[in-house]
Amino acid sequence: MLRGAYLAATVVRAASPEPWAFPLALAAATVGMFVVGALVEVGLLRRIYRADHAFQLLLTFGLVLVLGDVVKLLWGREDHSVAMPDLLSGSARLVTVTFPVYRLFLIGIALAVALGLWLLLHRTRWGILIRAATLDRQMLNALGVNVNALYTGVFALGAALAGLAGALAAPIVAVGPGLHVQVIIDAFVVVVIGGMGSVSGALAGALLVGLANAFGLLAFPALAVVVTFAVMAVVLIVRPWGLFGTPE
Amino acid sequence: MSRRIGWALLAIALAALGLLLPHFWLFVAVEVVVFALYAVSFNVLLGYGGMLSFGHAAFFGVGAYALALLVTKGALAVPLALGLAPLAAALAAAGIGYISVRLTGIYFAMLTFAFQMLLYTVALKASWLTGGDDGITGLRASGLLAGPRPWYFAAVALVALALWCLHGVVASPFGYVLRALRANPVRTQSLGVNVRAHQWATFVLTGAFAGLAGALFALSTGSVFPAWLNWTASATPIVMAVLGGIRAFAGPVVGAAVYVLLETVVTGYTEYWPLVMGTIIVALVVLLPDGLMSLRDRGARR
Numbered sequence: 001m002l003r004g005a006y007l008a009a010t011v012v013r014a015a016s017p018e019p020w021a022f023p024l025a026l027a028a029a030t031v032g033m034f035v036v037g038a039l040v041e042v043g044l045l046r047r048i049y050r051a052d053h054a055f056q057l058l059l060t061f062g063l064v065l066v067l068g069d070v071v072k073l074l075w076g077r078e079d080h081s082v083a084m085p086d087l088l089s090g091s092a093r094l095v096t097v098t099f100p101v102y103r104l105f106l107i108g109i110a111l112a113v114a115l116g117l118w119l120l121l122h123r124t125r126w127g128i129l130i131r132a133a134t135l136d137r138q139m140l141n142a143l144g145v146n147v148n149a150l151y152t153g154v155f156a157l158g159a160a161l162a163g164l165a166g167a168l169a170a171p172i173v174a175v176g177p178g179l180h181v182q183v184i185i186d187a188f189v190v191v192v193i194g195g196m197g198s199v200s201g202a203l204a205g206a207l208l209v210g211l212a213n214a215f216g217l218l219a220f221p222a223l224a225v226v227v228t229f230a231v232m233a234v235v236l237i238v239r240p241w242g243l244f245g246t247p248e
Numbered sequence: 249m250s251r252r253i254g255w256a257l258l259a260i261a262l263a264a265l266g267l268l269l270p271h272f273w274l275f276v277a278v279e280v281v282v283f284a285l286y287a288v289s290f291n292v293l294l295g296y297g298g299m300l301s302f303g304h305a306a307f308f309g310v311g312a313y314a315l316a317l318l319v320t321k322g323a324l325a326v327p328l329a330l331g332l333a334p335l336a337a338a339l340a341a342a343g344i345g346y347i348s349v350r351l352t353g354i355y356f357a358m359l360t361f362a363f364q365m366l367l368y369t370v371a372l373k374a375s376w377l378t379g380g381d382d383g384i385t386g387l388r389a390s391g392l393l394a395g396p397r398p399w400y401f402a403a404v405a406l407v408a409l410a411l412w413c414l415h416g417v418v419a420s421p422f423g424y425v426l427r428a429l430r431a432n433p434v435r436t437q438s439l440g441v442n443v444r445a446h447q448w449a450t451f452v453l454t455g456a457f458a459g460l461a462g463a464l465f466a467l468s469t470g471s472v473f474p475a476w477l478n479w480t481a482s483a484t485p486i487v488m489a490v491l492g493g494i495r496a497f498a499g500p501v502v503g504a505a506v507y508v509l510l511e512t513v514v515t516g517y518t519e520y521w522p523l524v525m526g527t528i529i530v531a532l533v534v535l536l537p538d539g540l541m542s543l544r545d546r547g548a549r550r
Contacts, residue, residue, distance in 0.1 A: 065526030233362040
């Protein structure tokens, strides 16, 4: 279900180059994607939950194609770059290494979001309901919980976080059409490696993919991409449910 | 009886098209039949076996590259290379399938996807062999098959033969076991069927036919590109199969025809083909999940 949310990052990556103040752009991206996510869920996804996985995959694929082109129509096909906010553009000295402040800021935000998400899923009533819904949707419905509204909320939340991620990444990547494809593949790989439905798994997966990519680039530049997919293939073969997931 | 008349009419129509169409549309017609084969081979996996592969392009691409390499580097005659290309694809499918069929559902899809992306990267980066991003160009059928019109008839005949074989497979006891393990794998297993062996065999078989489609397409366009191994190329047969309907054998054929014709027409007017395609996919999945073939069935029931 979350996979659909990643496509939302596309739009924001192109939207954020507008010269607004940075925090405002972050908020706008998050809220905007929350709304888009909710609309997509209510208007489209909700109708096909009963259908095969193939159809859900296909629907999100179709949406990716549409949004990718809409972005081209609205913002043109050239790459945009986003200026970093002055406050975060320097570098900091950490014991022995120099590190760009903005990357530290990203790491901080990511950890905060992950912690918040974990608390939300494991320590609130809403989180309990979400986890119950993935186990047995019908039973939850029979117990009087509005599962439809729950799903809308989850999907919109996923889209909002994807939007936030897109806006946060904007200053350090070239924002342009074609980016969304790479992002979806990366997100897929990260989630599969980490294990679906696990926040810590997604973090570990992201770390692993990032490291595999970096070391691949260092060791054999020509085949760096292979390393990522090789890691995913090995994880799927050894632990199909992912590093932090639970077997079905 | 009416069935026989239908086939005869279809054969006459195809022959007439081959004799009357201008060269550009002949090329489009060959693309239709080649992608019909590709989509049907995919759908035997999905519609009958219940296995959603997101890496079917791997075998289309391997078939195409095998043919190109055998002809350019191996200096083999085209018909011989055309016979060997599906074997190369089957070999790739045997390796990938052996590991992949251990997983099910979305995990199966992701693993096939991972292997296909591996092959894509190899085709892109091993430029000494594959020409990298430039691909391999200058392939042509020679002798009797040279020229668009003889090539059209050869391609149509080969695809018809291949589709007949695939239909034979799904109509055989093997095909019924396949349907059974889609509907209820646990029960099928408990009846004494080796589920994984059946899935593996299907994977290899459909891989071989996808490879044949790839080899035919390589000959048709005269070139091979790494993009044929990319994930978008794996999405194409999924779209075609769902467009036509995955519950009918001929569904993907209809889907392929509609897809290729639409693409040809739409790209003539606008560069925003993905926008059109995406809208069609979304509308289709929501409004007509059983594909275009369900319209015919609905009409027949009335």
